[in-house]
Amino acid sequence: MTINIRVIAEAAVAASRTLATLSTGAKNALLQDVARRVDAAREAIFAANAIDMSAARAAGLATAKLRRLEVTPASLAQLIEGLHQIAALPDPVGQVTSEMTRPNGLRVRRVRTSLGVIAMIFEARPLVTLDAFALCFKSGNACILKGGKEAAQTAAVLANFAHESLLAHNLPQAAITVANDWSRENVAELIALEGLIDLAIPRGGPDLINFVRAHAKVPCIFHAAGVCHVFIDAAADAAMAISIVVNGKTSAPATCNATECVLVHASAAARVLPALAGALSQANVVIHADERARALMPNAHPATHADWGREYLDLEIAVRVVDSLEDALAHIARYSSDHTEAIVTSDQVAAERFVAGVRSSCTVVNASTRFNDGFQLGLGAEVGISTSRLHAYGPMGLGELTTTRFVVEGSGQIR
Amino acid sequence: MTINIRVIAEAAVAASRTLATLSTGAKNALLQDVARRVDAAREAIFAANAIDMSAARAAGLATAKLRRLEVTPASLAQLIEGLHQIAALPDPVGQVTSEMTRPNGLRVRRVRTSLGVIAMIFEARPLVTLDAFALCFKSGNACILKGGKEAAQTAAVLANFAHESLLAHNLPQAAITVANDWSRENVAELIALEGLIDLAIPRGGPDLINFVRAHAKVPCIFHAAGVCHVFIDAAADAAMAISIVVNGKTSAPATCNATECVLVHASAAARVLPALAGALSQANVVIHADERARALMPNAHPATHADWGREYLDLEIAVRVVDSLEDALAHIARYSSDHTEAIVTSDQVAAERFVAGVRSSCTVVNASTRFNDGFQLGLGAEVGISTSRLHAYGPMGLGELTTTRFVVEGSGQIR
Numbered sequence: 001m002t003i004n005i006r007v008i009a010e011a012a013v014a015a016s017r018t019l020a021t022l023s024t025g026a027k028n029a030l031l032q033d034v035a036r037r038v039d040a041a042r043e044a045i046f047a048a049n050a051i052d053m054s055a056a057r058a059a060g061l062a063t064a065k066l067r068r069l070e071v072t073p074a075s076l077a078q079l080i081e082g083l084h085q086i087a088a089l090p091d092p093v094g095q096v097t098s099e100m101t102r103p104n105g106l107r108v109r110r111v112r113t114s115l116g117v118i119a120m121i122f123e124a125r126p127l128v129t130l131d132a133f134a135l136c137f138k139s140g141n142a143c144i145l146k147g148g149k150e151a152a153q154t155a156a157v158l159a160n161f162a163h164e165s166l167l168a169h170n171l172p173q174a175a176i177t178v179a180n181d182w183s184r185e186n187v188a189e190l191i192a193l194e195g196l197i198d199l200a201i202p203r204g205g206p207d208l209i210n211f212v213r214a215h216a217k218v219p220c221i222f223h224a225a226g227v228c229h230v231f232i233d234a235a236a237d238a239a240m241a242i243s244i245v246v247n248g249k250t251s252a253p254a255t256c257n258a259t260e261c262v263l264v265h266a267s268a269a270a271r272v273l274p275a276l277a278g279a280l281s282q283a284n285v286v287i288h289a290d291e292r293a294r295a296l297m298p299n300a301h302p303a304t305h306a307d308w309g310r311e312y313l314d315l316e317i318a319v320r321v322v323d324s325l326e327d328a329l330a331h332i333a334r335y336s337s338d339h340t341e342a343i344v345t346s347d348q349v350a351a352e353r354f355v356a357g358v359r360s361s362c363t364v365v366n367a368s369t370r371f372n373d374g375f376q377l378g379l380g381a382e383v384g385i386s387t388s389r390l391h392a393y394g395p396m397g398l399g400e401l402t403t404t405r406f407v408v409e410g411s412g413q414i415r
Numbered sequence: 416m417t418i419n420i421r422v423i424a425e426a427a428v429a430a431s432r433t434l435a436t437l438s439t440g441a442k443n444a445l446l447q448d449v450a451r452r453v454d455a456a457r458e459a460i461f462a463a464n465a466i467d468m469s470a471a472r473a474a475g476l477a478t479a480k481l482r483r484l485e486v487t488p489a490s491l492a493q494l495i496e497g498l499h500q501i502a503a504l505p506d507p508v509g510q511v512t513s514e515m516t517r518p519n520g521l522r523v524r525r526v527r528t529s530l531g532v533i534a535m536i537f538e539a540r541p542l543v544t545l546d547a548f549a550l551c552f553k554s555g556n557a558c559i560l561k562g563g564k565e566a567a568q569t570a571a572v573l574a575n576f577a578h579e580s581l582l583a584h585n586l587p588q589a590a591i592t593v594a595n596d597w598s599r600e601n602v603a604e605l606i607a608l609e610g611l612i613d614l615a616i617p618r619g620g621p622d623l624i625n626f627v628r629a630h631a632k633v634p635c636i637f638h639a640a641g642v643c644h645v646f647i648d649a650a651a652d653a654a655m656a657i658s659i660v661v662n663g664k665t666s667a668p669a670t671c672n673a674t675e676c677v678l679v680h681a682s683a684a685a686r687v688l689p690a691l692a693g694a695l696s697q698a699n700v701v702i703h704a705d706e707r708a709r710a711l712m713p714n715a716h717p718a719t720h721a722d723w724g725r726e727y728l729d730l731e732i733a734v735r736v737v738d739s740l741e742d743a744l745a746h747i748a749r750y751s752s753d754h755t756e757a758i759v760t761s762d763q764v765a766a767e768r769f770v771a772g773v774r775s776s777c778t779v780v781n782a783s784t785r786f787n788d789g790f791q792l793g794l795g796a797e798v799g800i801s802t803s804r805l806h807a808y809g810p811m812g813l814g815e816l817t818t819t820r821f822v823v824e825g826s827g828q829i830r
Contacts, residue, residue, distance in 0.1 A: 021771060100793055106782060108792050113774065115804055194628075198804055213609075217628070219635075219805040240827040247829035355822055356436060359528065367521060367825030376830070377523050377821060378515055389530055389613055390634040391806035393818045403808045406792060407770055410782030412655040414662035415791070 011174035016142040024091040035083035082381035114140030116198035126154035139401035188215040223384035226256030226339035228369040233345035292321035309335035340372040361394035426589035431557040439506040450498035497796035529555030531613035538619040541569035554816035603630040638799035641671030641754035643784040648760035707736035724750035755787040776809035
């Protein structure tokens with residue numbers, strides 16, 4: 001099939017002009033309508049997802065990918081709740097972020113405005129389709145969503161609700177384009193369309209990220225690996241540390257905010273590691289530990305160099321003993337993917353030093369790395385978690401899908 | 416000469432780690448010291464600039480470029496004032512941009528943090544060297560500054576003040592690297608250094624912009640052409656309109672916020688254009704007008720298609736009669752470079768429609784396009800005016816040279 005990518009992009013640009021000036025009420029009405037349509041058709045979504053899942057199983061997809069592909073009653077409920085939440089969130093477009101009157105009488109405002117057309121390239125998680133559409137739509141942007149081919153059935157059913165709703169509200173269909181069936185060449189063409197595509201957001205593994213890096217001519221925000229560390233400080237409460245590590249690793253092992261590596265202060269190792277080893281084993285987590293940690297974790301495999309900086313995305317974890325907070329910071333500086341790092345400590349000075357010494361998108365004190373998430377940090381749903389420092393760093397919600405422009409009002413001022 | 420670009424970039428990264436955690440007081444003391452050194456050595460700067468200027472004249476540099484190259488008593492005074500202003504501005508690093516406590520007790524803050532290493536590639540204006548350094552330094556970033564070869568003498572003298580001052584304050588010299596003598600190949604290598612260079616900011620003509628677009632692997636913010644329009648509405652005050660256009664064109668014709676094109680509502684043409692023609696001629700401005708405008712501006716040359724969307728950067732201007740505000744918006748949508756557009760009108764509804772219909776980085780009502788400038792809009796000095804919608808749009812001051820990261824504090828919360 002030949003797809004004319006430029007024609008699709010130009011339609012999205014035209015749609016984005018309509019969305020940029022749409023009223024908040026009109027946007028919210030559409031989002032609530034989409035939520036209602038999804039809510040009323042849960043069985044159709046599960047049926048489509050079952051087709052994708054059985055094809056994926058037949059194709060031998062890895063466990064982590066199967067987990068991402070599966071739509072569960074809980075994940076669908078969260079999507080529907082998310083759509084309502086986004087409708088309820090304040091509209092960023094038109095928000096005045098700063099305002100002043102200059103000495104010469106000029107009134108200067110900074111006003112939030114939409115970006116235009118956003119291209120998202122992501123892997124198997126199909127519910128992202130409507131999450132991403134809702135955030136782009138509410139922030140006044142059109143979107144082109146290239147999800148995984150293996151999620152094509154589920155994505156098509158979900159997109160259909162959005163298209164029905166756009167039609168019912170007399171809004172352009174090109175507000176959302178679902179492109180799960182596009183080839184890599186199609187995607188390469190799309191992300192080279194300077195002046196038509198305002199932002200590309202790749203979310204996925206190294207292959208996808210490298211592909212986008214190689215071909216993109218438009219601005220990109222990367223949602224890359226999450227190699228999240230937990231540092232158990234000398235002054236850590238052992239029970240809290242174990243709870244935070246087990247939760248960080250096991251509550252959703254295939255997500256980017258899962259804990260992948262534990263660094264333990266040498267003076268806490270003896271009182272934390274044996275119990276941690278037991279708790280992780282009970283949760284079926286395979287441990288890769290350095291020599292000092294293995295002395296206290298008899299069930300651990302020896303860690304190799306490849307275990308540092310590794311994103312397992314599965315029930316595996318790396319453990320290393322370090323001699324100081326500074327050594328933990330040095331390990332993180334070298335192996336972190338700038339996503340999320342946590343410290344467990346009752347020492348306020350150590351917590352502050354850790355927060356100052358880490359540059360990741362989210363630094364957590366005494367809580368699970370799993371909290372680096374748009375819902376959990378109060379942004380509503382998110383299009384992902386940026387590990388790019390430019391424009392948006394960390395979870396990207398509505399505000400992060402806009403920019404600001406200046407509006408200046410005078411009475412004839414010249415320079 | 417062989418330059419090891421990676422070694423220079425790595426030194427800048429190391430310096431940026433020091434700058435990222437430097438106290439506000441230490442940063443301000445250094446900037447004030449640099450300002451004092453510049454103030455005490457004005458003659459040395461003029462002498463170096465005279466060498467650059469005479470070489471540039473001998474090489475036949477265009478008038479607009481000569482204007483950019485020249486350091487005047489006024490521009491030097493503005494630089495010194497700018498350095499003191501930047502020292503006096505609030506430090507963006509560490510600023511908390513939002514703060515909330517989640518229902519589960521997590522305290523979530525967004526905190527401003529520096530970007531790291533910023534590469535600026537710009538053309539002849541040599542005072543940018545210290546302006547840019549001061550903004551990067553105050554925002555906790557190291558900078559590598561590639562100005563024009565023709566400004567090399569002036570830039571070297573200016574950079575020397577910064578290096579003396581860094582030495583006196585026991586700070587790393589690599590906080591600023593002046594690279595005016597680098598080749599294009601050196602620059603291409605620099606802007607491909609992913610992971611070392613956090614941001615590239617090209618400021619200049621189409622050749623420079625295209626060069627950076629072709630070679631950059633690191634995130635870029637473009638400071639490209641300023642094709643600024645003034646729309647004289649049906650309800651415009653004629654005297655105000657003429658004043659705003661003449662000021663916009665003539666007060667600094669070589670700058671990106673200069674007015675390049677005037678769109679006149681047909682019903683205002685007869686009462687505005689004859690007097691505008693006289694005022695522009697008196698200021699030695701060459702007029703390129705469409706047929707309807709020429710009927711009222713006998714001294715105008717016929718405009719060709721090439722005059723629409725053209726950045727003259729000199730005493731030349733395009734004039735076109737349009738039938739409505741919507742036609743003005745359509746012209747701007749087609750030919751604007753997203754920099755600055757102004758309307759002159761006493762009709763509030765027309766002003767609001769214009770502001771809503773324009774997407775440029777700055778929209779001005781009843782004032783000169785020349786106000787799109789970091790000083791004028793209250794940011795202090797600027798590193799330039801971004802025409803990129805991502806990260807920063809419009810003048811970039813201190814805040815625009817930082818990003819935000821999340822800091823989350825809990826008491827053992829898990830998900």
